Amino acid sequence: TDRLRPSVDVGRVAEVVLTALVEALRAQRAFLLLAQAGERPSLTQFASVAFEDGVGRRVTRAGDGPGAAITDGISGEVLATGSALIVNDVAADPRFRPYAFPVGSLLALPLKGGPSGDAVFGVLNVADRRDGHGFTSGDLKLGATVAGLAGAALENALLVTSLQRMSRELAEANHRILDQQGAMIRAEKLSCLGRMAAGVAHELRNPLAVISGRAEMLRMAVSGARAHSVEKADRDLTIIGEQAKRAVRIISGLSAFARERPAELKELALGKLLLDTLELVRSQLKFEAVEVETVLPPNLPLIRGNEDQLQQVFVNLAVNAVQAMKGGGRLILTAHGSPEWLTLTVADTGVGIPPEHLSRVFEPFFTTKPEGEGTGLGLSIIHAIVDAHGGRINVTSRIGVGTVFTLEFPALKEENG
Template sequence: MKRVGGRKGADHEGRDEAGRLAGPEHFGTKLVVSLVLSIMVLMVGYRYWRLLEWRKILFSQQARKVHAVSRTLQVAIENTLKRGRWEDLESLFREVQDLSGIDRVTLFRGDGSILLSSPPSATRAAVSVPTIQRVLKEKKPEGFLGKEEGQQRFHYFTLVRRAWHGSPSVLEVVVSTSLIEQILATRRSEIIFGGLFMGVLILSLSWYFTRRNISRPIAQLIRSARTIGSGDLSPRIPVNRKDELGSLAVEFNRMAEGLERARDRLLEATKRKIELERQLQHSEKLAAVGRLAAGLAHEIGTPLNVISGRAEYLLADMEEEDPKARSLRTIVVQIERITRIIDRLLGYARAHSPQIVLTSLARVLSSVLALLDHELDRRGIQVELKLPPGLPHLAVDPHMLQQVFINLLLNALDAMPEGDRVRIAAEARNDWMEVSVEDAGCGIPAADIPRIFDPFFTTKKPGKGTGLGLSVISGIIQEHGGRIEVTSQVGVGTTFRIHLPRYPDQASGPAIHLATLPDGLPEASSD
C-alpha cells in the first residue's frame, strides 16, 4: 500500500510539474503571435510604401526618356521639312517607331488631323484635339497616362514649328508602360510571397528563441537533476544568461562539481590501493623467481659444470670427424644455453640500484655498437646513428642503459635474419630526451603488443628467447623515471621510443653523483 501511494504521489508531482511548465509555454505563444503580427504589419507597410516610391521613379524615368526622344524628333522634323524632303520624314518615323518601348509616333496639324503617323492611324484626331490645342496655345509640352486598347500608355505632345506650310504642328510620342507594369507586378508578388516567407521565418525564430529562453532551461535543469540522481555526475547546465535561471544553473553546476570531485578522490584512492597491491604482487613474483633461480643455480649449476667439464675432456681426445664428438659438442652447447638461462633468471630477479652519473647518450651508444660490431657485420646489419650536435647529458646508470640498447639491438637482429638496416635517432624535447630504435624486421602482431613487456612472454620460436629481455628493459627505464613505447606493423618493422629525463633532478632512484663515466664506455661522435 505504501508503494502504491508513493507512486500516486510521484504521478501527482509529475502532473504538477507539467502544469507549472504550461504557464511559460502559453506566455511564449502569446509573445510570439503579437511580435510576429507587429513586425508583419510594419514590414508590409514599409515595402508597399517603397513600391509606390519606386513606381514614381520608374514613370519619371519614362517621362524623361520620352521627352528626350520627342525633343530629338522635333529638331529632326524641322530640319527635314526645311529641306523639303518629306520621304525622309517618313523613314525617320519608322526608325523611331522601331525603338524599344515606342508604340507610335504621330504628327498632327493644328486642327487635329494627322499629317504623318507610324504606324499609320486615322482614328486618333478626335481624342487628341483638346490636348493639341492646349500645346499650340501654351507652346509647352504636355504628357499624361491613358488607357488604350486595355493597356496603359504614356502620351507626350510637343510643339513643332513650321511643320506644314510654315504652320506649327504637334508631335505625339506614345510609349507603352507594360514593362513598368510587369516590374511593379513582380515587385507586388515579391512583397506578398516575401512577406509570407518572412512571417513564417520570424514565427519560427520567435518560437525557437522563446522555447530556448523560457521552457528549455527549466526542462534541462530537471533532466540534469534526474541524471545526477541516477549516479551520473557529468551533466552541466550552460550558463549563458544573468537572470534567476542563470544563477540557478551556476549553483547547480557547483553542486555537481563538488560531488564529482568527491567521487574522483574516492576513485583515486582506490586506484592507488590497486596499484600498491599490483606492485606487491610483482615484488612477490620477483622474490619467487629469485628463490627459484638461486635454487636452480645451486642445485643444477654444479652438476652442469661437472657434465660440461667431462664432455670437454672427452672432446679433447677425439678426432674432429668422430660422430661421438659431434654429440659431445651438442651436449656442451646445450649446457651453455641452460647456464645462460639461469644467469638471466638471476639477473632478472636481483634488485640492482642504479648508479646514476651524468653521461652522454653518444658514449653509451658508441660502447654498445663497439660490443656488437662483430655480430652486426656477421649478420649484414647496418646501423644508422642520427644524434644532433649539442645533445644534453642524461642522468642515468650507463651500464643499465647500455643493457637496454644491447637488448633492443639483439631483438632487431633476430627480427632481420637476412640483414637490413637499424636506425637509432635522438631528439631533445623540453625536459625529456626521446631515443628511437627502428628496425625493418618482421614486426609484432597488434594483439601481442600489450603483452611484450610481461615477464616470460616472447614471440620468438621455442629455444630462441626467454621472454625476459623487454621486461628487463621496461624495468630499467621505469627506474630512471622514464617510459618506453612501441609501434609495429607486421612485415614492415618495429620502432621502440624511449623517453628519459634530461635533467638530473628529474631522474628517479638514488641521488645523482657528478662523477666521471666508468671505464669501457668510449667516446663517440654525434654526427
Template sequence: LRLRAQLDAAALGQFIIGFLAGGGLLFRTFLKAETPILRQQMKWIVWGLGVSIIPFTAYELYTYFVTPNVSPLVEALAIGPLIFIPLSFGYSIVRYRLMDVDVIVRRSFVHFLATASVAGVYLILIGKGAALITALVPNAPSWIIQAVTVSGVLAIAMLFAPIKTWLMERMDRLFYGERYSARRNLDAFIRTISATTDLSTLLERTVEWVQRAFAVEKVAIFIEDAEAPAGYRLAHSRGVQESELQLPPDFGWIIRAESGPGGVLARDVTSGLPDAFVRGMDDLQYFVPCSIHDRAIAVLALGRPLDAQLLTSEEVKLLRVISGYVAIAMENSLLYREQAERAAELASLKDFNESIIESINVGIIALTPEGRVMMWNSAAEELLGIARPQALGRPIETLLDADLIRALRDVTQPYGWAVPEARNIYKFRWRADHERDLVLNVSIVPFWMRSGAPSGSLLVLEDLTHRVRLEEQLQQREKLSSLGLLAAGIAHEVNTPLAGISSYTQMLLKQFPADDPRRALLEKIEMQVLRASQIVQNLLNFARMERPTVSELDIRKVLDETLQLLEPQLRNTRIEVVKHYAEELPPILGDATKLQQVFMNLILNARDAMPEGGRLTLAAYLRDGQVCVDVEDTGVGIPPEHIARIYDPFFTTKGVGRGTGLGLALSYGIIQEHAGRIFVESQVGRGTRFTITLPALERAFRPRDRMAAAGD
C-alpha cells in the first residue's frame, strides 16, 4: 500500500510538472509568435488546454489532498472539459492550417519506438544481466557484475540515436514513398545544377526534380525581367496553363513581402493577398523566391501536392534550401549566357570589322611600333602581290620597295612607325613588279587602342593608277580638241599657198621638155608640195568633226582585214604575227574604216619598233562587258618620260620624213568617238602593249561625234 501511495504521488507530480512545462512552452510560443497565423493557432491551443486541464488538475488535487470521495457529477465536470484538447487542436488545424501535424505524429511515434526499444533492452539487461554473467563466469565478484551492467546500460543509451535515425529513415521512406528517393539525391541534384551552364537545361532539371521530390504536378519558374510589366516573366513550367497565368504588376514585391522569414509564400495560409494575385495564380499555391545578394532573381512556384495535402515545415525548409542553390546556379548560368552573348557580339563585331576591311578597295596594313605587320587585307595582297600569310609578322621594310620605305621614313621622322598624327604621300609612282607601274596615295595614321594607348600605325595604300590614267586621257582629250581647232585653221591657211605653188609648178612642167635638166627640180618641188598637202590633209582629218558611219562589227574580222592590207609592209621584216582571238565574242557598233585606221597605226608603229624583227601579238577577248583588243610587240619600248606625250599631235621619236606624229593622236580621237578607252604599257628593251576597250553590243551605244562630245 505504501508503494502504491508513492507511485500515485509520483504520477501526480509528473503530471503537474509536465503540465506546467508544456503549458509554459506553449504560452512562450504564443507570446513570441511572429506571424498572425501562428499566433492564432497558438491562441486556440493555449485556451483549449487551459479550459481542459485546469478543472482536471483541481479535481486531482482535491481527491489527493482532501478526500477521494466525490460525486459523479463533480467527476464528470472535471473530466468532461478534456474534450477541449482535441477540439482546440482540430480547430486550429482546420481553421489555420497547422501543417506539421503529420510531422509531429511521425516524430512522436519514432521517439516512442526508439524509447520503447531502448527501455526493453534496458529491462532485459537489468533483469537478466546478472544471471547471465553468473552463468558465464561462476563465482564472479559483485563489482564485476556491476561494472558489466553499467557498461551495458551506457551502451544501450548510446544506441538510442542510431536506433532513432534508423526508425526515422524507415518511417520517412514509408511516409513519402517515391519522394523519399528524390530527396535522398539532393546532393546529386545540387551538383548537377551547379555544373549546368545552359539556362534552359537548368530550368528543365529543376522543374523535373521538384515534381518528383514534392509529388506536385504543377511547377513554374519565373525569372526577373526588367522589361516585363510585372518585373518577372515565365521562363519554364509543367502542368500550368500559361494562357491563364497573369502576373500582377507588383508580383515581385508581394512575394518578398509575404514570404517572410520562412522564405515561402503559401496561399492557403496567407491572408490578405491582393485579388489580382489570387485570380492570376489559380494553379499555383507555393512561391519561393530564389534570392542571392538580397535580390530575388527568380521565383519557384509549386501547385498543391497530388495527395491534396499541405507541405510540411520540413518540405518548406527543403524548398528554401534548394531555392538558394537554384539562385546561385541561375546567376552563374545567366552570367555564362551574358559572357557567351558578349563573346558572340565581339566575334560578330570582329567579323563585321574584318569584312569592312576586306571589302574596301584600299590596301590597309597594321603595323606594330617596331614596324612588324599585324594585319594585311586582301586589297593589299592584290595591290602588292604578297599573300597575307607571307606578310604577317614580318618587318614592313622587307615587303615594300626601298624607295617607298625611304619616302615613308622621310615623312615619319622622328617617330618611326608610331606616328602621333596622319602623314601623307601623294601620287607616289612605284613599279610593283616587272609589269605594273602604279600611282599610289600613301597615308600612315596612328593606331589607337580603346584605352587611348598607341599600339602602332595603319598604312593605307590607295591605287590611283586608273584614276590618273583617266585624268590624263581627259586632259589629252581637251588638249586634242583645242589643237584640232588650231590645226583646222592652220590647214586652211596653208592650203591656199600650197594650191598656188602646185598650180604654178604643173604649168612650168608643161613648158619644159622631158630632157630639160630644170624639169627634175620642178618635179622635186611638186613632190614636196604633195607631201605638204598630205600633212595638211591629215591635219584636216584630225580636226574634222564628222559623225562616223556605224554598223555591227566583228572585231576579229576588222583585225584580219587590217593585216591583209598591211601584208606588203610586213613582208620581209622577220616579224612573227601571233593571233589570240576568243572563240566567241559579241559584236560591237563602230566604223570599220576608222577602226582599221587605228589598228593600222598601231601595227605600223609596232613594226617600226622592231627593226631587227620580233613578235607581233594581236589578242581579242571579252572582259567586264567590254571587247578588248591588245596590240603587243617585243620592240625597243617607249621611255617613261615619253609615255605621257605619245598622244600629242606632231610628237614623234622617228627620224625626219618617217612620221608626222599624228597617228596616235588620230587613233585616240577615233577610240573616244567609239566610247572606248586606249591604254599603254611599255618597258624599255622589252616591248609595248596597247589595249583598246570598246563596249560590247549589249552595252554599246552610238558613238557621238567629237562636236557633240565637246558640246557636252
C-alpha cells in the first residue's frame, strides 16, 4: 500500500484537468462526473472547478458527501452514447436536469478508456462561457482534445486508487485471518490444558484415596493403643509418605507446562552437563545390571540452554532406559556436532516400544507402567523442554532390541570462528 500511495491522486489529477478546461474555454465552471458500475450505469459528481471574478478558481470535491446518482439528463446521454454534446440553452432542452448551481449552456465531453479505449467511464462538463456566448464547434474540438488527454491520466489515477483500496482490503483480510488463527491456537491450548487437568484429577485420585485411607487407619490404631499398633502405624506412615510424594511428582511435572515465562537460557557445554547428570543419576538409581557407555568427542559446539531443564531431560531419559532394562543391558550416550546442530542420542538395549505406541509416547499421561511407577509425564515434559530450546526430539525402537532417542539443539556460532 505504502509504495503506491504517493504516486497518483485522482483528486489532484481531476483538479488539473478541470482547471485546464476552465482556462482553455474561458468558462465559468467545469465539473467531472464518474461512472458507477451497477445494474443501470449512473454518474456521480466527483469534483468541480469554478471561476469567480476577483477570487480566481475555487475547487470543490465530492468528498464532502456522496453525490446523487445521475442516470439520465444530458450527461446520462453522453454516458450512453459516448458522443460529446453542446446544449446552448439548457432551460429549453427537455433532457436537462438542474444542478446545484445555475447553468445556461453546457458542453458535455465523454471520458474514454478501458482496454479498447472506447468505454465511457465519466463525463467532463463545461458550463457557460464567461463572454456570455454559446459554445462553438471550435470549443468542442478543443474540449475533446483536453478530454482525450485527461482520460488516460484519470483512468490511471483511478486504477491506482482501486489498487490501493484492494491492497488495503487484502491487508485487513490478512489481519482477520491472523486474528482467527491466534484464537484457534489459544482455544487448542485451552482444550489441551483441560484434558491435562482431567488427567491430573484422575491420576491424583488414587494416591489421595490411599493417603486418606491410611491416615484413617492410623488414627484408629493409635486410639486403640494395642501392642502391634506401633509396627502397623510405621507401615501406614511409610505408605502415606510414598503416596504423598507421588501426588507431588504429578503436580510438579505439570508445573513444567504451566511455566508462564520461558526459562532463562545461557551458553553451556551440553557434553559436560550430560556427564555430570550421569554421575548424579548413577548414585540414585539401581544401575547394577546396566552398563553405561559414553561417546563424547572433544570440541562439541556450545548451545543456549537452561541447565536445570536439560538435566531433567537426561534424568528422565536415563530413568526410562533403566526401567526398560529390568534384566540388565547397556545405556549408550553419544554426541556429535555440526556447524548448525548438536546431536545427542540416548540408546538402550531394553524391551523396546511397540510400533503402535511410538507416536503416543510423547503424549501427557501415556504410560505402560504399573500404577505408582509411572505418571506418563516424563517424555511430554522432555518434548516441551526441547521445543523451548528450539530443538527437535525423535524416537526409533525395535521390540526386544532397544530404543534410541535422538535430540538436536541449535549450535551456537563461535564468535571468532
